[in-house]
Amino acid sequence: MSAAPAGLLEAFWDYERALQSDDLPALGRLFAPGPDTLRGDAEGLLVGHDEIGRFRAGRGGAPSRRVLSVHVRTVDDDHALVVAVTAPTRGGRGLQTQLWQRRDGAWVVAAAHVGAPPPALDTRIWRVVGDPLVHGSGAGPLAGETVAVKDLFAVAGQRVGAGNPAWERAAPVEPAHATAIAALLDAGADVRGISRTDEFAWSLAGVNHHTGTPPNPAAPRRLPGGSSSGSAAAVAAGHASIGLGTDTGGSIRVPAAYQGLWGLRTTHGAVPTAGVLPLAPSFDTVGWLCRSADLLRRVGDVLLPPSPAADGAGDAPGAAADAVLVVVRALLDLAAPDVRAAAERFAADHDGPVVEEDWALTEHDAWLAAFQTLQAREAWASHGDWLEGRLDTLGPDVRGRFERARGVTAAEGERAAAVVASAGARIRERVADRLVLVPAASSVAPRPDGGLAAVREATLRLTCLAGLAGVPALAVPLRTTGGLPCAVTLLAARGRDRDLLAHAVRLDPGRAAAEDGPAVHVDETPEADA
């Protein structure tokens, strides 16, 4: 054993003390300035001194810990690697690797990798999880698959939590599985666990005021999308292969877009909602998310009605194989430029006829308003009795929605229902037996800080179309040129869910092959003292 470079260990202990006292100025000083400084942990890699500083400012202190051992690997008088084994106060062992450099006479961290012991479960993603939580039949087309069940579905022996702790505490233990769960178990899948949802499924952000925001493994430190947020994060993180959820106003499609997953919102009424807590029954559907189109389809084989009953227009089986893709410029223009560009590339790659149509969207505002009014009326009808006097158990955003819903009159609800009916008929007529391209969300996954109401409104304007029409919508994961996940949806005629899934399988290999190679960023660490 030799000596560490002069001053290095002192700086290391200064840093450790600053970390434990959350001394942000000292921590800022002890990390190298400039855009090349790195700090990574299980949540992702931060690049640049300022981004690291913003992260620290937002987290409210590092977990308390003790250093058990320090290993110094000296490169030269001005550079050394310091690896430390830590004992967090809450238990377990941590590991930390830091590249230190001497700059202007002072030791600073140029790069840090922080490994903290994982918790028993990621409570942002899961409420309950098991190996498995519920055994499937052990045999069948889904043997070996695992399901993340959105916390709206009845799982025998468990409560339904609906993303609201007060509701969960008051909920009865379910005596039987929801119909969809029973079908998946019978097909051989295991239930991995019960995954988090936005409160009462009434949000598209993926933020739960009580249990936190699930991570987005595909776009670190961005929102996961909701309300099937936990199911989506579980699938993206590899915790489960099937994310079972619901889609009322986009709750499958938005997390699919934000996390780069395949997703299906089913034809309204095609998959039974028995045993599923309702939000707005006129729009509520069962849906699911997977990392491959093949599995998305195999789940559909289990959950969807046996034969794809066509609805109105056309009924040729496999119609989607050389389906006409309808591109409506005005719909693409509702998305941010990077998402619109990804949708355009998707259309350009379509293996079949593409037609551009100019839908008169003059009633679009009225449609969206009717969707929201009827949704609100039904949401209050579903939960008003329980929430009356308990609105303070809700997080602010969802509470605001329910408070407004409480004020929607029966007459307003009826008027909205009439608009919904005519809008739905109009949309179904336009979709006919074709595929209609609609961005799955108006943007890539936003960062958690602010502007979410506008994002929600812009996305709902796109997602409400399938809800109004009761038609199925397949979310196809894409990437922006900036490398972030996004998605388009393909709308089809009611009952065409299986055709959409067959189409998804044809698309998938192409997508995989198109994935970019790694991004290589080479930067020299700034010169040490000359």
Next chain:
Amino acid sequence: MSAAPAGLLEAFWDYERALQSDDLPALGRLFAPGPDTLRGDAEGLLVGHDEIGRFRAGRGGAPSRRVLSVHVRTVDDDHALVVAVTAPTRGGRGLQTQLWQRRDGAWVVAAAHVGAPPPALDTRIWRVVGDPLVHGSGAGPLAGETVAVKDLFAVAGQRVGAGNPAWERAAPVEPAHATAIAALLDAGADVRGISRTDEFAWSLAGVNHHTGTPPNPAAPRRLPGGSSSGSAAAVAAGHASIGLGTDTGGSIRVPAAYQGLWGLRTTHGAVPTAGVLPLAPSFDTVGWLCRSADLLRRVGDVLLPPSPAADGAGDAPGAAADAVLVVVRALLDLAAPDVRAAAERFAADHDGPVVEEDWALTEHDAWLAAFQTLQAREAWASHGDWLEGRLDTLGPDVRGRFERARGVTAAEGERAAAVVASAGARIRERVADRLVLVPAASSVAPRPDGGLAAVREATLRLTCLAGLAGVPALAVPLRTTGGLPCAVTLLAARGRDRDLLAHAVRLDPGRAAAEDGPAVHVDETPEADA
């Protein structure tokens, strides 16, 4: 962006390819030779090229992954840090930091920190886990605490798995909580989850053939101890604050020793075993593990009978405060030298009279044999009906024990019971109203490779004493001079559990203060090319 040092990225990709093809010679070549090379991950830090090589040889390949981005921080022409974000095939994101150096013209890794995305749950520790799995009453002396329940206790709505998958699949859903669980819930604690056990609790190693070996956070890459292995690992990892388990032949005391936890084996019969799967009812007890003596005591306040009924000798309340500590050299000599030395230091620090006694242990062999015979007879009586024809569902070690148990005759069982009765009386008489010092296990936590039968036999020789006598045993965590966890137990008279716990609380602050400072290892990375 500037260029990376010549040859570095080529070496990085060579390493990545070697990792994905599990090309051990190439991986060995690409890691720096010598004792200073580092490789760390969530399981701990490996030091030295050879130790790293042994780890790689044993794991059977790295998880499949793709590199998403690479960040190079060049120190000089011969040293660079490479940070890579990876996408494991099974989902999530990984982060890897490597210090590369050029030695003799070739780039090699001097230190690596590998961060893999955590699974939904650590299935070596848990079968089911929740936030919480079962809500406690919300108020009471244990409010805010979380319990890891060994998979022998009935939890309403769940099956008892007993560490054997075939048993679990066949088990009924429990209609009610075990008595001890109900008491903990009533006292305000939540059930965090159901933790792994060695099969049918018949092992001291902490190895489950089906579900793997729980990690030992306090002694990485060493055995956790069993059979309350999952409960102990959950507490040591900070996943739960209370590890509920059972102790028939040492199943609380051994994991306490291996993982540096406080533990209590209770007086036989003091805590009801209703709702707990039996192993050998003559010896089965409920016990628990905690990271602090204070919590260990508070759990006792909930689970133990209200007044400490003295048994036979002496009944002065609080007798343990200035209790006589009995040191029996022959018992200490049954432990490995490092554990014996820790026990001697403990005795030297005892705040009260210490007496050395020379117990004639001529019958010790016969006592151990009788313990094992009666345990086997009762184990077969407990599970033989079910296991008959299903012995092949057991892992080899436990299967061997049950196969031998199957051959124990009624007469052998009766003779063993007689020896147990007289041995128990003898031990209780010797313990009297004093504290008897016994190493909790014969060694520190062994490494998983081999020699476990001898370790088991040596430890049972120590642990069987409390079992034979039905007396309580408090495990007090210590450290060897080598820095590894170990423990002594204090045996007391039957019913003296609360006195032992009060004694534990008096000991705890002293232990915490005695913890060593961090170990600092400074090594220069070998010189780069001159």
